Amino acid sequence: MSLPAILISDMPADYAALLVTQFGLAPITAASDWYLCWATDQLVLRHADLPKQGDILVDFASGAASYRRQFGGGKDEAIAKACGLNKKRDLQIVDATAGLGRDALVLASLGARVTLVERNPMVAALLHDGLRRATEAPLTAELAKRMQLCFSPALVALTELPAADVVYLDPMFPPREKSALVKKEMRAFHDVVGSDQDADALLAPALALAKYRVVVKRPGYADVLAQQAPQLQVKGKNNRFDVYINQAIK
Ligand SMILES: C[S@@+](CC[C@H](N)C(=O)[O-])C[C@H]1O[C@@H](n2cnc3c(N)ncnc32)[C@H](O)[C@@H]1O
Incomplete structure (x- = not known):
């Protein structure tokens, strides 16, 4: 299982602080392994070395x-x-x-x-x-x-x-x-x-x-x-x- 890391650069500071406190995340300033980060006003899960993996997020709207x-x-x-x-x-x-x-x-x-x-x-x-x-x-x-x-x-x-x-x-x-052959998102999920x-x-x-x-x-x-x-x-x-x-x- 990965360290529950969140890249806090580029994130609104108060929201980053809330997420760190509420979910016990480890703030990081450089990407590594699986990490959470801010992308176009959404929290996403990304892998530092797997750019083709694509961002994983919860999206109830689209x-x-x-x-x-x-x-x-x-x-x-x-x-x-x-x-x-x-x-x-x-x-x-x-x-x-x-x-x-x-x-x-x-x-x-x-x-x-x-x-x-x-x-x-x-x-x-x-x-x-x-x-x-x-x-x-x-x-x-x-x-x-x-x-x-x-x-x-x-x-x-x-x-x-x-x-x-x-x-x-x-x-x-x-x-x-x-x-x-396992779907990409499934593999990410098993890693995380x-x-x-x-x-x-x-x-x-x-x-x-x-x-x-x-x-x-x-x-x-x-x-x-x-x-x-x-x-x-x-x-x-x-x-x-x-x-x-x-x-x-x-
Ligand atoms: C197969 S996924 C569920 C997928 C979900 N049904 C969906 O539609 O997106 C299993 C999830 O349950 C969580 N989980 C498994 N056992 C758990 C437990 N004992 N307590 C809380 N969460 C758990 C895992 O962390 C994982 O995120």
């Missing part, structure tokens, strides 16, 4: 995110069905492994209120910045109101957060493809975040917190989490969603 927001599969999408958003729109969902917030965006776009739990300082800072921009943009301001960041290990958050309707888990899973060795331990506290269900996203080839069989499986295009039911959604 490109693919915007398309999904406007035209996404809606409540019939596999993730929506798995979470029960086809039965009740305003669910309170804890996304305990938020990553770059793509799944959280889909859930919030469909009407859920989502708490995004992330323990990696650099990823959490990217989420914070994505939410800041989403709050400031008229197109996404309402959506941003339904998303809240919680910078914490999930094992802590799942015991401290108020009860939720659904807990959503998408821990890192070792990619099956040879490393050269490492593997989630404690993923199995999340299921029990997730089930204790969720009123209705726990949903676990897995690659199609992966074993079930914690060797515990789900009551329901919803197949998506590239993944499946294992659903552990506590109570039916009325």
Whole structure:
């Protein structure tokens, strides 16, 4: 895992100080390895020696995110069905492994209120910045109101957060493809975040917190989490969603 570094030159000083304090980042003045930096008023993740990698950021407002927001599969999408958003729109969902917030965006776009739990300082800072921009943009301001960041290990958050309707888990899973073929962003993520060795331990506290269900996203080839069989499986295009039911959604 990389040192959670942030290049503070060229950044507004007060914002850099806030991010350093809030996420325990290490301020640096010269690029090295993976680091956060300021690019056209956005916080991005960059690698000093991999210029072709491209910047990684959380962007709830444009490109693919915007398309999904406007035209996404809606409540019939596999993730929506798995979470029960086809039965009740305003669910309170804890996304305990938020990553770059793509799944959280889909859930919030469909009407859920989502708490995004992330323990990696650099990823959490990217989420914070994505939410800041989403709050400031008229197109996404309402959506941003339904998303809240919680910078914490999930094992802590799942015991401290108020009860939720659904807990959503998408821990890192070792990619099956040879490393050269793995998508660039995926490779970056594995470098920065490492593997989630404690993923199995999340299921029990997730089930204790969720009123209705726990949903676990897995690659199609992966074993079930914690060797515990789900009551329901919803197949998506590239993944499946294992659903552990506590109570039916009325
Ligand atoms: C596969 S990514 C999630 C991708 C996310 N679903 C999305 O749509 O962007 C897994 C993320 O969960 C985070 N994570 C894994 N285990 C965690 C834990 N126990 N507590 C908090 N965050 C965790 C990792 O740091 C990583 O950012």
